[in-house]
Amino acid sequence: MSTAQESTSTAQESTVPERVRAARVALGSVVEPGNRTLHFLVEQCGPQEALRRLAAGDTADALSAAARSRLGSHDPWTAALRLMAHADRLGVRLVVPEDPEWPRGLSDLSAISVDGRDRVDRDTYPPQCLWVRGPHRLDEATDRSVSVIGARANTHYGGHIAAELGYGLADRGWTVISGGAYGIDAAAHRGALAAGGLTIAVLACGVDRPYPPSNSALFERVAEEGLLISELPPGSDPHRHRFLVRNRVIAALSRGTVLVEASARSGARQTMRRARQLRRLAMAVPGPVTSTASVGCHEELREHPHAVALVTGVEQVLELVGRVGVDLAPRPRGPVQDHDGLDSLDQQLFDAVPLRGVASAAAVAAQAGVSLRDALGRLPSLALRGLLTEQSGGWARPTARRAAARAAPIR
Amino acid sequence: MSTAQESTSTAQESTVPERVRAARVALGSVVEPGNRTLHFLVEQCGPQEALRRLAAGDTADALSAAARSRLGSHDPWTAALRLMAHADRLGVRLVVPEDPEWPRGLSDLSAISVDGRDRVDRDTYPPQCLWVRGPHRLDEATDRSVSVIGARANTHYGGHIAAELGYGLADRGWTVISGGAYGIDAAAHRGALAAGGLTIAVLACGVDRPYPPSNSALFERVAEEGLLISELPPGSDPHRHRFLVRNRVIAALSRGTVLVEASARSGARQTMRRARQLRRLAMAVPGPVTSTASVGCHEELREHPHAVALVTGVEQVLELVGRVGVDLAPRPRGPVQDHDGLDSLDQQLFDAVPLRGVASAAAVAAQAGVSLRDALGRLPSLALRGLLTEQSGGWARPTARRAAARAAPIR
Numbered sequence: 001m002s003t004a005q006e007s008t009s010t011a012q013e014s015t016v017p018e019r020v021r022a023a024r025v026a027l028g029s030v031v032e033p034g035n036r037t038l039h040f041l042v043e044q045c046g047p048q049e050a051l052r053r054l055a056a057g058d059t060a061d062a063l064s065a066a067a068r069s070r071l072g073s074h075d076p077w078t079a080a081l082r083l084m085a086h087a088d089r090l091g092v093r094l095v096v097p098e099d100p101e102w103p104r105g106l107s108d109l110s111a112i113s114v115d116g117r118d119r120v121d122r123d124t125y126p127p128q129c130l131w132v133r134g135p136h137r138l139d140e141a142t143d144r145s146v147s148v149i150g151a152r153a154n155t156h157y158g159g160h161i162a163a164e165l166g167y168g169l170a171d172r173g174w175t176v177i178s179g180g181a182y183g184i185d186a187a188a189h190r191g192a193l194a195a196g197g198l199t200i201a202v203l204a205c206g207v208d209r210p211y212p213p214s215n216s217a218l219f220e221r222v223a224e225e226g227l228l229i230s231e232l233p234p235g236s237d238p239h240r241h242r243f244l245v246r247n248r249v250i251a252a253l254s255r256g257t258v259l260v261e262a263s264a265r266s267g268a269r270q271t272m273r274r275a276r277q278l279r280r281l282a283m284a285v286p287g288p289v290t291s292t293a294s295v296g297c298h299e300e301l302r303e304h305p306h307a308v309a310l311v312t313g314v315e316q317v318l319e320l321v322g323r324v325g326v327d328l329a330p331r332p333r334g335p336v337q338d339h340d341g342l343d344s345l346d347q348q349l350f351d352a353v354p355l356r357g358v359a360s361a362a363a364v365a366a367q368a369g370v371s372l373r374d375a376l377g378r379l380p381s382l383a384l385r386g387l388l389t390e391q392s393g394g395w396a397r398p399t400a401r402r403a404a405a406r407a408a409p410i411r
Numbered sequence: 412m413s414t415a416q417e418s419t420s421t422a423q424e425s426t427v428p429e430r431v432r433a434a435r436v437a438l439g440s441v442v443e444p445g446n447r448t449l450h451f452l453v454e455q456c457g458p459q460e461a462l463r464r465l466a467a468g469d470t471a472d473a474l475s476a477a478a479r480s481r482l483g484s485h486d487p488w489t490a491a492l493r494l495m496a497h498a499d500r501l502g503v504r505l506v507v508p509e510d511p512e513w514p515r516g517l518s519d520l521s522a523i524s525v526d527g528r529d530r531v532d533r534d535t536y537p538p539q540c541l542w543v544r545g546p547h548r549l550d551e552a553t554d555r556s557v558s559v560i561g562a563r564a565n566t567h568y569g570g571h572i573a574a575e576l577g578y579g580l581a582d583r584g585w586t587v588i589s590g591g592a593y594g595i596d597a598a599a600h601r602g603a604l605a606a607g608g609l610t611i612a613v614l615a616c617g618v619d620r621p622y623p624p625s626n627s628a629l630f631e632r633v634a635e636e637g638l639l640i641s642e643l644p645p646g647s648d649p650h651r652h653r654f655l656v657r658n659r660v661i662a663a664l665s666r667g668t669v670l671v672e673a674s675a676r677s678g679a680r681q682t683m684r685r686a687r688q689l690r691r692l693a694m695a696v697p698g699p700v701t702s703t704a705s706v707g708c709h710e711e712l713r714e715h716p717h718a719v720a721l722v723t724g725v726e727q728v729l730e731l732v733g734r735v736g737v738d739l740a741p742r743p744r745g746p747v748q749d750h751d752g753l754d755s756l757d758q759q760l761f762d763a764v765p766l767r768g769v770a771s772a773a774a775v776a777a778q779a780g781v782s783l784r785d786a787l788g789r790l791p792s793l794a795l796r797g798l799l800t801e802q803s804g805g806w807a808r809p810t811a812r813r814a815a816a817r818a819a820p821i822r
Contacts, residue, residue: 157699157701160701161700161701285700286697286698286700286705286709286712286721287697287698287699287700288568288698288699289572289696289697289698289723289724290568290571290572294697295723298697298721298723301697301712301721302720302721302727305716305717305720305721305791306716306717306791309713309716310697310709310712310713310716310721312700312706312709313700316713360804361802380716380717393771393804393805394804
C-alpha cells in the first residue's frame, strides 16, 4: 500500500482513502464504462464492498462473469495499485467521485437510463473514475463549458464554424469540450487553443495513447494547456462501442452541446441525444441543405424543435448557456441564480410559477400581470433554457436534479 | 349598364349581380387594400350600400375623406363600370367574393387583424375583389398550393433552392404561389413553369403592368400558363406600402409558405408572419450561417421554433402541407379528413383529443392507450401540423376557422 499511496501524492488535495480510490480504479478497469448493475451495486454498498463482491463472484451473474474474465487470476486490489503507480509515472492523475474536484454534472447521468417506454440504455451511468492529463482542476475547468462536436468528415464550412465557435467561446472565458476526433472536434479544440483558452478532450481510450494518432500534436498541446481525460485506464484501446459510451461524458460535463456538422447517422447525434436527455442545452448549427454534412444538424432541429436550438454563432450560444446551468458548479461568490439575466417580462413569468406544484399558463399570466398571449409566447423559451418545465397541467419549476435522479424509473 | 354587362360576359359562370360587382370594384379602387373600416362597413350593409354611404360621405370621416379625394367629382358607379370595360378589353377578369371561384382561404384574413395586446394591424382584411389574367379558376388553382418566397437579392444557393422547390412542387401537381419579384420569387415561378406546372404571381400593382418590368417575359408566361392576380385595378402602380399589404394575400391563398432566403429585415418575413397568424404552415429553408441572405430564415426558426418548420427540400414541404389545410377547398370526392396520413400512434393521439373542450396530455395519453412520454413527444408535432392546439389546460381540436374569425377580438 505504501507504494501506491506515494504514487498518488500528486493528487495533492485528495483526502479520499486509498482503498476507495483503488476500488474505483479496479471497478472502472474490469467493467465497461457506464454499467448499470455495477452502478447500483456501488450505490448500495460503496466501491470497496462492491469490488469485494465482484471479485468473490457474489454479484449478478453476467457482471461477475465479465469481470472475472478480465481479472483472470489477478487480485483486483493489486492490479489497481499497480495501475495507479503506472499512471503516476506517466503523469496521469486519478480523480474519483469522492474527490472535491469531481464534476458534479456527471451525477446527472444516473437519471437518464430509461429512454422510452420499454427501452433501457444500460450504459449511461456515471464513470467510476476519470484519468486526467493537464494542469487544471476538473470542476473548475468544466464549470463554464460548452461541448462543440460534429463529424469527422467535415466540410470546409463546418471546420470554419467549429474553429470560430472554439475561438469565440475560449476568448470569452468558456472551456471548449470535444472528443479529440478528426474533423469538427479537432477544429473546435484548435480554435480554443488559438484563443489561448482552455479546452478538454474526452477520449474513448487511455489518455496516454490518445486516438487518432494523427492528432498527436494537438493532444500534446491540449495536455499542456487544457485537459485530456478518459474514464478508461491508461493503456486502453479505442473501440467503436467506447466512443458511443464516451459521448455521455461530453454531454454531461458541459452546460450545452453544439452540433456543427453531422451526417444523418453520425455518432455525434448520440451526444446530442444525451444532452437532451440530461436537459443540457442542445444546439445545432444549420448549413446548406445541399450539404450532406449538415443533414444531421437539420434532422436534430426538425425532430426536436422544442429541445434543440438553432444557433448561428458564438453570441447565440452564449445567450443560451450564459443563463442556465449555474447550479452545475456553484459559484464561490454570492447568490447567483439560474434566472439572472432574464429580461423583465421573462423574470415576471418565472417568478409567477409556484415553487411547488404546477400552474396553468393562464394562472401564471394572471399572477405575473401579463397577457396570456405573452405568457404562451414566452413560457416555452423559459423551458428551453431549463428554467421551467412544461407538464400536463401547465408549468412548474424543474425538480432538483438529485431528486430527479432518485425518482427516475428503473427497470 | 348594358355595355358593362356585355363587357364582363367573359366571366362566364358569374351570376353575381352587376351592381354588386361594380360596387366591389369601386370599393377596391377608392380605398387602399385591406382597410379595416371598409371591411366592417361591407360586412354590415353589403357592398352596394357601403359604396353609397362612402360616396355620400355618410361613413367614418377618415375613410370618406380618403375615398372622396380619390373619387374627385367622378361618380363611383360610372368609374367602376368604365374600369370593368377597360379590364375586359385587356383580357383581365374580375373575381369578387360573391363568385363561386373566390378562394375561401382569403376570408381567414379577417381573423388576423389583432396582433398582440395593443397593436392592431389595420390593413389585413380580405380584398374587395381580384383582377386576374390567366386560364384557370382561382379556387381550383389555389386548392393545392404552396407559396415560395424570399429576397430579391438572392445568392446562387437560394436561387437554386427556390427553383428546385418550384419544380418539385409543380411536378407533383401543386401550384406555386409567389410575388413575381426579382430573385427568389422569380426562381420559384420559373421552376414551376419548367415542370410544366401551374404558378401564380400575386402582384402589388395592376396585372396589366406587372412589376418589375425586367421580369416581363416571365409574367407573360405566367399569364399564359398560370395566373397573374392583383387586388389593385389595372393601371395601378406598385408602391412600397402595397407590397407589404399584398403579402397577406400570398400567405392566405396557399396552405403554407416557404421562406427560401431573406435578410434579417426582408419584407418576405412579413409574409411569414401573416402565414403564422393565419395558422398556415410557415416553413423556412436554412442556409450557411456565414450567408447574410439566410439570416432571415434562421431568425424565423429561432424566434418561432413552435410555429416555423425547418425544411430542406420538397419532400419535407409536401409532408407538411399534404396533411393539413384540406378544409381550405373542399375536395369533391369523399370525406378526406385533415388527419389522413398520420401514423397509427399519431392517429390514436389525435382521436383521443375530445371534439370539444381541453384535455390534459395525461388524459389524452390514457385515452389513447399510449405512454405519457410518447404523448408529450408527439402532441407538439400534431399541433405544428395544425391538427391540434395547445392551450393552458392541455390539448384541444382547433376551432373551426370561421368561428375563430367571428371570435377574434376587434378593437
